[in-house]
Amino acid sequence: MYSEARSSIASEESEKKLVGRDLSDCKAQLFNQFGQNYRITGQRQIFKAGFLGFGQKEMYEVKYIVNSKPVAPVESFQKSRDEFIQKTGASVTNTLQLANIDKRIEELTKNLDQKLKEIADNTSASDKPLSIQKIEELLQDNEFTFKYINQISTRLRAELTLEELDDFDLVQKTVVDWIGESIKIAPNIPHKYPHVIILVGPTGVGKTTTIAKLAGTMIKEAQAKGEPKPRIRMITIDRTRVGAEDQLRRYGDIMNIDVDKAESADDVKEIFNNYKENLDVFFIDTPGYSPNDFENIGKMRQTLEVQGIHPDVYLTVTATAKAKDLVSIIQNYETFNFNSVIVTKWDETTAVGNVVSVLSEKGKSVSYITDGQQVPRKIERAKVVKFLTNLVDFKIDRLHIDDKFPEDK
Numbered sequence: 001m002y003s004e005a006r007s008s009i010a011s012e013e014s015e016k017k018l019v020g021r022d023l024s025d026c027k028a029q030l031f032n033q034f035g036q037n038y039r040i041t042g043q044r045q046i047f048k049a050g051f052l053g054f055g056q057k058e059m060y061e062v063k064y065i066v067n068s069k070p071v072a073p074v075e076s077f078q079k080s081r082d083e084f085i086q087k088t089g090a091s092v093t094n095t096l097q098l099a100n101i102d103k104r105i106e107e108l109t110k111n112l113d114q115k116l117k118e119i120a121d122n123t124s125a126s127d128k129p130l131s132i133q134k135i136e137e138l139l140q141d142n143e144f145t146f147k148y149i150n151q152i153s154t155r156l157r158a159e160l161t162l163e164e165l166d167d168f169d170l171v172q173k174t175v176v177d178w179i180g181e182s183i184k185i186a187p188n189i190p191h192k193y194p195h196v197i198i199l200v201g202p203t204g205v206g207k208t209t210t211i212a213k214l215a216g217t218m219i220k221e222a223q224a225k226g227e228p229k230p231r232i233r234m235i236t237i238d239r240t241r242v243g244a245e246d247q248l249r250r251y252g253d254i255m256n257i258d259v260d261k262a263e264s265a266d267d268v269k270e271i272f273n274n275y276k277e278n279l280d281v282f283f284i285d286t287p288g289y290s291p292n293d294f295e296n297i298g299k300m301r302q303t304l305e306v307q308g309i310h311p312d313v314y315l316t317v318t319a320t321a322k323a324k325d326l327v328s329i330i331q332n333y334e335t336f337n338f339n340s341v342i343v344t345k346w347d348e349t350t351a352v353g354n355v356v357s358v359l360s361e362k363g364k365s366v367s368y369i370t371d372g373q374q375v376p377r378k379i380e381r382a383k384v385v386k387f388l389t390n391l392v393d394f395k396i397d398r399l400h401i402d403d404k405f406p407e408d409k
């Protein structure tokens, strides 16, 4: 429902509509086009459907009328001032009254300046070239954070000429390249043997499943190369969740991998020392804790503080997590000194701008992506191209990005 304004002005054109991000955005657009020669006659919130009709976005629609005889704001003020002086001038006979009039004019001028400044401040959004506005909308639809979007817009203004900004294909291509450059892929670094791999992260993100996928992939790759089966052992330190150990054991049984349970740093150390000579890889599965559960996260950290194991720690997060939550997960799991991030449940979302924005902001690299429940099939090493081809509604030059972002640089 529109909330309607009541008064009407005689010399006006017909009513029109305009859509913006919010009321001040609509006002800024109107000011940009008509100065102050418009009047809002109605306003309402509307919802714009996102990609394939999913993910509605709140927008604002205003109805407005433009005055038929435009008068610039400053002119109108000067006119009123002249009329004011003319009207009062006849009766003004002494300097005191004149001084009062001057003071009043000064006040009015100050107020008007302030108003104009406020309007100008609000106007800056609609000053944007159309291509920047369009790219910002695309980035929003892909759930990039406001901070990330602002950086892209600022860079576009700084690095592209007005002519280039008119070419939307070029703008998209440039932005896709910049997004690609902001994604850090964790390098495949050589490690000490046995290779200790620990997955940490919030509850239910897929840590245990991902460990099974990683172990299964190692076995499959060795088979494919005709190499001997890697010697793997898995440890669970999950004491809190019923069935956590069973879940890991079930995967262990299928792949013929032994599973141990550890309750303390001493347990982990003992298991490690008992088997380290005869193992290639140790996987350590951990319980999931809310990022705000500092107490349990702290205790778990102590359990994993074992001299000499040199672990590769991965933070596991889902692609579906909100940007704000990703920030707090990264911050609160920082204590594990994780090397890189594994992004799970890629199959459960279409927008990955949230992950790209937060990882780039926090300077974190990504190592693996998992995109389904099947073990071990649904895991792959992270690739920039995978992120870019997932961008919704962007025009992607596949040959160009394959060339610019080759795998395993």
Ligand SMILES: Nc1nc2c(ncn2[C@@H]2O[C@H](COP(=O)(O)OP(=O)(O)OP(=O)(O)O)[C@@H](O)[C@H]2O)c(=O)[nH]1
Pocket: 202, 203, 204, 205, 206, 207, 208, 209, 210, 238, 241, 244, 286, 287, 288, 289, 344, 345, 346, 347, 348, 370, 371, 372, 373, 378
């Ligand atoms: N769709 C989808 N589901 C996944 C993926 N990875 C894991 N899952 C599912 O997510 C659920 C939780 O997986 P777990 O491996 O138990 O998660 P966890 O992080 O070990 O959970 P906790 O140990 O309870 O913290 C299971 O139903 C998995 O099948 C994925 O990439 N895509």
Ligand SMILES: [Mg+2]
Pocket: 207, 208, 209, 244, 285, 286, 287, 288
């Ligand atoms: Mg688990």
